[in-house]
Amino acid sequence: MGNSKYLDGLSQDERNALVKQLWNIQNHKCFICGEEIDLDIQTTNIDHIKPLANGGKDEPVNFAITHEHCNKSKQDADLEVAKRLYALEKIINVAEQSHETPSLKHVLLANGGSKYLFKYKIEENQIVYSFDDNGDTVIRKSEVFTDVLSGEKTAFINVPLAYLYHDEVVNPRGINSSIRLLIKEFYKSNPQLHLSLARIEDEKIKIFDGQHKAVAQIVLGVKSIVVRLFINPDLDRLIETNTNAGSKLKQIAFDKAIVRQLHDTLYSERLRKYQQDHFLDEDDFSFSEQNLVDYFKGERGNIKLYIINSQKNAITRSPDNKLQSYINFEGRGNALPLSYSTFEKTFLAAFVNPKTILQTPINYRVDEGMNPRVLEKDQLIKLCNILAEEILIGKYDTEIGTYRIENNISDGRDSSITDDHLIAYRLCKEEIMYNWVQYLRLLIKNHFAFAGTMYNEDNLF
Ligand SMILES: [Zn+2]
Known part of the structure; x- marks a missing residue:
């Protein structure tokens, strides 16, 4: 721990007595991991529960x-938070070991959730329900609201964890590392602003939006969650709405790939604003990227970033890009070999120049298929597809994934791992990919040189 005047002032005997006393108070368990401490054979620390820096007292009670x-490996200075993050980490590890993407599902199961069916009836404009299986015999009623525009009916109810499920259909994604920030935020008593959304299916209340918020609350010890409950919703519409509005509803720190998508939206907004301010039609793109940068002078740097990120996003997320299904966009899980962050730092960094802002109109030679951004995009997608076909498709096995591959091999547990899989796995590692992408650049330049094609060192495509 840091410095404690109190502890420094103790004699060795007094300190031993304090260790013994705390050990007894904690039922011989470690405050962080909750496992037993054997004072004879294990090394221990005394630490402040609430850090001095956060106003914690330098006294035995703290x-x-x-x-x-x-x-030493705690994930937050505040031991109460560290303890919760440890518990969450454990749940995540168990899920990953069984090759599942850790999600609200696992957090619920580990915290007494997802046990009971929801019994309810609709009477006039009320939903009438009871949580009696959970030992709560009160008959509850909540008003049902009808959304004027969509006709969807919803109610706001406080649901015990035992009645909550994760909706794997509408929200198949897992939790990502931003969950830690959210937990710390909630721990500071910053309130939950948006409710989680849920629907009823097969008598189960399934959370389909706001799983990070739900997870953060559960990890911090909340036993029931207030949700906006959709009653018999139009499923297709929910999925569509959720996909469209996903990024706007999230309260979490965005991961890189999501920021890319967001910048895409921001770029389109600036395009539209430029058109409006210059009385241009929506389909009039007779101005250049440079015009945009000049027009939005105040946010020059940002506009450049939006333009480049929009291009990166168009390449990465194109339905034609076969590499896409091997890219892990959320940074969690062990099924996919290539993290988005690696893809961006190696491949995209080598081929999409962040300094290039075009002087030609955005719609320049679109009709002839010679628009520079379109060409760049198409050629890079083609290159992605070659890589996917050479390295990954039919070779990399998502069932085996990436978990402890090198360990399994060095321990001789490699009978299911094919050479193709191993090669794919290693080629997708950042430090290795960085190097072969540089060779790829050389190859392409050689090709241009032999073919007598002029090329620009900074923009190969
Ligand atoms: Zn421990």
Whole structure:
């Protein structure tokens, strides 16, 4: 731990007595991992539960005993938060070991959730329900609201975890590392602004939006969650709405790939604004990227970023891009070999020049198929497809995934791992990919040189 005047002032005997006392108070368990501490054979630390920096007191009442290992690897200075993050990490590891994407589902199951069916009836404009299986015999009623525009009916109800399920159909995504920030945010008592959304299916209440918020609340010990409950919603419409509005509804820190998509939207907004301010039609793109940068002078740097990111997004997310299904956009899970962050830092960095802002009109030679951005995009997608076909398709096995591959091989547990899979896995590692992408650049330049084609060092495509 940091400095404690209190502890420094203790004699060795007094300190041993304090260790013993804390150990007894904590039922011989470590404050962070909750596992037993054996004082004879394990190294321990005494630490402030609430850090001094956050106003914690330097007194025994604010002390806890932990395994030294747990204290050194803790994920937050506040031990209450560290304890919760440890518990979440454990749930995530268990899910990953069984090759599942960790999600609200696993957090619910580990916290007494997803046990009971929801019994309810609709009477006039009310939903009448009870959580009696959970030992709560009160008959509850909540008003049902009808959304004027869509006709969807919803109610706001407080649902015990035992009645909550994760909606794997509408929201197949897992939780990502931003969950830690959200947990810390909620722990500071910053309130939940948006409710999680849920629907009823097969008598189960399934959360389809706001799983990070739900997870953060559960991890912090909340036993029931207020949801906006859709009653018999139009499923297709929910999926569409959720996909469209997903990025706007999220309260979490965005991961890189999502920021890319967001910048795409921001770019389109600036395009539209430029058109409006210059009395141009919506389909009039007779102005250049440089015009945009000049027009939005105040946010020059941002506009450049929006333009480049929009291009990166168009390449990465194109339905024609076969590499896409091997890119892990969320940074969690072990099924896919290539993280978006690696793809961006190696491939995209080598081939999409962030400094290039075009002087030619945005619609320049579109009709002849010679528009520079379109050409760049099409050629890079073609290159992605070649890579996917050479390295990954039919070779990399998502069932085997990436988890502990090198360990399994060095431990001789490699009978299911094919050479193709191993090659694919290793070629997708950042430091390795960075190097062969540089060779790829050389190859392409050689090709141009032999073919007598002029090329620009900064923009090969
Ligand atoms: Zn421990």
